[in-house]
Amino acid sequence: MSSTYSQQPACNRLVETDSDLVQLFLEGNRESLGVLVERYQRALYFLCLRIVQNHDDALELVQKTFLQVLEKLHTLQKTDKFKTWIYRIAINLCYNLLREKSLYLRVLSDLPVCTESTRDDPLAREEEELLVRNALSQLSPKQRISIILHIYHNLSYQEIGEILGCQEATVRSHFHLGIKKISNQLRKKIGSQHAM
Amino acid sequence: MQCNTVALYFYDYLKSRLGWFKTWKIKKHIEHCINCQSDFEAFKHTIHILESERVQEPSPHFFTALPQQIMEQSKASFYAYSSSKKTRWWAAAAAVLVGITSGLVLLFSSQHYEWGQSVLWTFFNRDVWDLSSFFHKVDENKLITLAPAIEEKFKVILTKELRLTDQDESRLFPVLKDFSYTMKEYCYSYGTALAALTVAIEKEQPKELEQCLQDLHQIREKWSNSRWELLQRVRMILSKEQFARFLLFSERVPEELRNIYSELKQSKG
Ligand SMILES: [Zn+2]
Numbered sequence: 001m002s003s004t005y006s007q008q009p010a011c012n013r014l015v016e017t018d019s020d021l022v023q024l025f026l027e028g029n030r031e032s033l034g035v036l037v038e039r040y041q042r043a044l045y046f047l048c049l050r051i052v053q054n055h056d057d058a059l060e061l062v063q064k065t066f067l068q069v070l071e072k073l074h075t076l077q078k079t080d081k082f083k084t085w086i087y088r089i090a091i092n093l094c095y096n097l098l099r100e101k102s103l104y105l106r107v108l109s110d111l112p113v114c115t116e117s118t119r120d121d122p123l124a125r126e127e128e129e130l131l132v133r134n135a136l137s138q139l140s141p142k143q144r145i146s147i148i149l150h151i152y153h154n155l156s157y158q159e160i161g162e163i164l165g166c167q168e169a170t171v172r173s174h175f176h177l178g179i180k181k182i183s184n185q186l187r188k189k190i191g192s193q194h195a196m
Numbered sequence: 197m198q199c200n201t202v203a204l205y206f207y208d209y210l211k212s213r214l215g216w217f218k219t220w221k222i223k224k225h226i227e228h229c230i231n232c233q234s235d236f237e238a239f240k241h242t243i244h245i246l247e248s249e250r251v252q253e254p255s256p257h258f259f260t261a262l263p264q265q266i267m268e269q270s271k272a273s274f275y276a277y278s279s280s281k282k283t284r285w286w287a288a289a290a291a292v293l294v295g296i297t298s299g300l301v302l303l304f305s306s307q308h309y310e311w312g313q314s315v316l317w318t319f320f321n322r323d324v325w326d327l328s329s330f331f332h333k334v335d336e337n338k339l340i341t342l343a344p345a346i347e348e349k350f351k352v353i354l355t356k357e358l359r360l361t362d363q364d365e366s367r368l369f370p371v372l373k374d375f376s377y378t379m380k381e382y383c384y385s386y387g388t389a390l391a392a393l394t395v396a397i398e399k400e401q402p403k404e405l406e407q408c409l410q411d412l413h414q415i416r417e418k419w420s421n422s423r424w425e426l427l428q429r430v431r432m433i434l435s436k437e438q439f440a441r442f443l444l445f446s447e448r449v450p451e452e453l454r455n456i457y458s459e460l461k462q463s464k465g
Contacts, residue, residue, distance in 0.1 A: 030270050037263040045254055055252050066266045132245045150207070151246055176204050182246075183238040 018082040026074060036082075037066055043153060044090050050148050051094040053137065061097065065090040084162040087155070091145055091163065128186065135185040136178075143178030146171050197225050199232055206239045342460050349456045357445045358438045367433045371426070385415050 016024075016035070024032035044065055049058035068089050076085055136144055142164055149155040149163070150171075157171040164171065202225050208214045209222045226232045355365060389411045396404040434442060445452075 030267050033270055034263040034267045037266050038259075041259055041262050045258075046251060049251055055254065059254055059258060063262065063265070066262070067269065070266065070270050128245055129249055132242065133249065136246075147246070151243070172204050175207065179207070179239060179242055180203070180235075183235075183242045186242060186245075187238060 017080070019079040022073060022076065022079040022082055033070070036069075040083075040086055041066075044086070046152060047087065047090055047148065048094050050152065051091065051144070052097055053133070057097060061090065061093050064093050068093070081162065084155075084159050087149070087153075088163045095141060131186060131189055132182055135182040139178045139181060140174075142166070143174045143181070146174040147178045150175055197221055199225075199229060199235075202226070202229075202232055203235060203239075206236055207243070210240060210243065342457065345460050346453070346456050349460070350453070353452060353456075354445065358434065358441050360438070364433060364438070368430065371429050371433065389415055 016032075018036065018039070021032040021036050025036070041062055044062045045058055048061040048065075049055065052058060052061065065086065069086060072089075076082065136147065139147070145164060146157075146160055149160045150157070155163075157168040157175070160171045161168045164174075166174075202222055205214060205218065205222055209219065212219070214222070226236055351365075351369065354360070358364070360368065389408060393405070393408040393412065395401075396408050430442070431439060
């Protein structure tokens with residue numbers, strides 16, 4: 001891939017930690033910001049997409065996140081916490097948007113639920129996916145974020161705790177309760193279909 | 197192990213992230229507990245669905261273009277940001293001094309006189325205006341180049357005025373620097389709110405005006421809280437006499453800054 005900031009040797013870009021890159025940027029090296037963007041853009045896109053569930057919004061949120069990073073990077077005191085810091089920015093922006101759009105308390109009944117399957121069939125796979133996605137969107141923000149970050153972004157409970165501002169044990173419990181709620185929704189749905 | 201505790205480790209167990217002992221305990225529990233067996237099956241199923249969820253990929257162009265776009269954006273604001281971290285703390289420190297003074301004058305004066313709310317804000321605003329007028333009258337680019345020198349001079353003067361020992365310095369300056377981040381945000385939001393207020397007055401928008409006034413009030417309140425926190429920290433560092441000098445000095449901060457600036461501007465062309 002050729003972009004203007006790739007004059008730097010490729011190996012450097014790999015070994016440099018986030019903290020090094022932040023320091024470099026604050027010292028005047030703008031390329032380092034490009035490397036940070038490259039490093040996080042995909043993860044942030046999927047994070048935003050999973051929260052706001054809209055492709056265009058997700059793209060815009062990723063841009064906004066980096067613009068905020070640009071604006072506030074000089075206030076970051078612990079540069080080794082860049083990762084949790086940038087995730088927090090993105091998550092806050094996502095929830096601001098959801099609040100703006102009043103999608104924050106979206107109810108399941110508003111969403112189209114597939115009813116293709118016949119009474120003898122187990123839930124069709126697509127239907128299950130839709131149901132799980134809807135159930136996920138109904139969880140409390142902390143439960144939902146814990147699940148998204150732990151499953152899709154491989155963040156540890158401790159890192160998630162830093163983002164959400166709570167203890168590791170609390171994150172574990174958010175994660176577990178969230179999954180349990182989704183499981184219960186699934187069970188209920190399967191139960192009601194069998195009863196039909 | 198209790199069922200509730202076991203359930204908290206389902207995910208780690210599923211992903212084989214637990215030590216052998218915990219793994220064994222959970223395995224045993226699940227084998228013998230019908231409730232956990234069914235819960236774990238449901239849990240596994242849910243995780244499986246979550247993990248296999250497909251999401252829409254953006255166009256590859258987006259990921260190629262974004263780093264470049266953000267870097268372009270950073271060009272415009274780069275000088276302001278890099279300098280704000282490294283060199284502008286003295287400005288914030290100056291504002292802090294002013295803030296501290298207003299706080300203290302109020303504290304002491306309230307024991308002797310009955311200062312009303314209006315006096316408080318008049319006093320307060322005068323300081324803010326003094327500083328903002330200082331910043332507006334200076335050439336931004338010049339300020340950036342001169343900033344490290346200004347910072348040094350400002351430190352020297354402050355050290356002399358307060359008769360700071362090396363130890364005092366090493367304790368006081370980091371505190372001021374630390375606070376400068378809060379201060380910078382305050383200056384920025386205050387400036388923005390004032391600008392909005394001007395627009396609301398000019399365009400005669402009563403609703404917006406009300407909002408602006410509320411914003412300003414909130415900003416002041418927040419600032420006032422952080423200022424008091426800082427005040428306590430500084431008071432722990434300085435002696436009574438130093439503290440008194442600190443107050444006197446802070447009265448002339450904008451003036452001092454202006455002098456340093458013009459002095460350096462002349463000497464460096
Ligand atoms: Zn059990």
